[in-house]
Amino acid sequence: MLRAIHHAAIICSDYERSKAFYTQVLGLRIIAENLRAARQSWKLDLALPDGSQIELFSFPNPPKRPSTPEAQGLRHLAFAVDDIDAACARLEGHGVTVEPIRVDEYTGRRFTFFPDPDGLPLELYETLQPAN
Template identity: 80%
Template sequence: MLKRIHHAAIICSDYERSKRFYTEVLGLAVIAENYRAARQSYKLDLQLPDGSQIELFSFPNAPERPSYPEARGLRHLAFAVDDVETCKAHLEGHGLAVEPVRVDEHTGRRFTFFADPDGLPLELYEG
């Protein structure tokens, strides 16, 4: 029935800052960008190399996402990468704080976490 995840939707607090982060730092390609005047909202469609997408939204006065302690709902968004250490160095080169690389005790794969400009937890997962 289900084939794959098509997209994840993210609501940001500062559209231009988040747009730069997802396109310039993470390197996602812009598919479409639309301003929806009735909602005072931008919708930016971004694509990863495998075709999966992120929809980046801006809404006026959107409430903060509860994170710590972790709230119910989506816990984090994970990106598959070939080399966690190389990607970690790239992010740190852009001034981002990245957690130490860990090894998944069940799969033996390396991973790490960092955050987007609004504190949304993002993961790099090797493999």
């Protein structure tokens, strides 16, 4: 049976820009980077601390995302963080626009959204309760 999410795959429009964003801004570690010459495509495997991965792909002239996050299909990719304030400050320090922090009405946990370089909606979800 299913145990965990192994990876999420993302197709970007500008490989170098997205590579810098995911490695330098988000701090993901590079596992492997491969040029798939037959497809004119790069594949970058990135690791999160829990062992899950993001596969970043480039393709010549990929079509744009068809619509907003409320369209049918995958809505967004969420990252668990211990301290959402620190994570937001880090992103904003890199010039990333972060939405105001909200509180999940069902769990009481804080969360927010920010875009990757192609506008893919990414979420920060605070997994530790803030000290009172």
